[in-house]
Amino acid sequence: MANAAGAWADGVARLAGAKPLGLTPMRRTIILLDPPPGAEIAAWPAVIDADEEYYFKPEAGMILASPADETPSDPVDAAPDEMDIAICVDRLQNVAELPVRRVARSWAGLRTFAPDRVPVFGYDPRAEGFFWYAGQGGYGMQIAPAAARLGAALALGQPVPADILERGLVAEDVTPARFG
Ligand SMILES: Cc1cc2nc3c(=O)[nH]c(=O)nc-3n(C[C@H](O)[C@H](O)[C@H](O)COP(=O)(O)OP(=O)(O)OC[C@H]3O[C@@H](n4cnc5c(N)ncnc54)[C@H](O)[C@@H]3O)c2cc1C
Structure with a gap:
């Protein structure tokens, strides 16, 4: 399941039995x-x-x-x-x-916003099959072309697209696992 519910993403997580991230x-x-x-x-x-x-x-x-x-x-x-x-x-x-x-x-x-104001893209390590695509704050439109490709790659278990990696972003930067 992919959770791209914007302001409602934590609520959707609760409904799905996943832990909210504090969005x-x-x-x-x-x-x-x-x-x-x-x-x-x-x-x-x-x-x-x-x-x-x-x-x-x-x-x-x-x-x-x-x-x-x-x-x-x-x-x-x-x-x-x-x-x-x-x-x-x-x-x-x-x-x-x-x-x-x-x-x-x-x-x-x-x-x-996520607590660290960085978007959250990736599978929840505590809820199998639950994919977060949330917390884009004030830049969801401007980052959309790259963020969508990044999100799709992570959801499919593929590596971060090379052009995004070259700019210094790694999957760990956006993973929901960073919230412990
Ligand atoms: C006033 C304002 C100005 C902005 N200006 C900029 C800007 O200049 N540049 C920029 O890059 N970004 C800007 N943004 C931010 C940008 O709009 C957001 O980052 C972006 O919309 C987030 O995308 P999203 O898909 O995560 O969430 P959303 O766009 O909020 O989409 C989430 C969708 O999920 C739906 N949903 C919720 N719950 C459920 C459910 N249970 N089932 C089905 N659907 C559900 C909602 O109805 C909604 O349509 C601005 C935002 C605002 C409010």
Whole structure:
């Protein structure tokens, strides 16, 4: 059985009789803002501060922004909190000349982290045939092409793909066995 249930992965493990790994779903909020009138934003860079307290970037004619929140959550259908939206707008207005007249859209989702914030790909040493593919945190989209090939190889009992190995990643880095 492969457990790729995102925020629900620990719960699915319990249902399957495996031990949860201590995965924590964290809520992350996104808002969309109208660009300043007349501004050509398509070539704007993605802007993120060193302390990761906000980021913003152009997104299909709008400005996408986040307060970079990481609020621990139960595994739920996440919704944005008004306070996180207000914090996001406040942080943006402190650093950029972005007059915010309205928040066109907002949403939130869950980014799920293992205790060491490294993804968990591999068979559970304590639950025969139970394969973990979880804990991708905030990078599951960007790592997807390599992570999917890595996960498939590990699930089939094959070696780590050579190009991934060359970059210094070994199966032990992502194994669920590291949680003792
Ligand atoms: C606001 C936000 C912004 C993000 N930005 C980025 C970004 O810029 N770049 C990036 O790389 N990543 C980003 N991420 C992170 C990325 O979305 C996650 O890392 C990725 O989605 C994790 O993939 P997953 O398949 O493990 O989990 P999920 O995408 O959550 O998929 C798990 C699926 O399992 C399903 N499921 C749960 N339980 C069961 C069950 N019992 N039976 C059947 N199905 C079940 C769920 O419904 C869900 O569809 C962002 C996440 C959020 C919330």
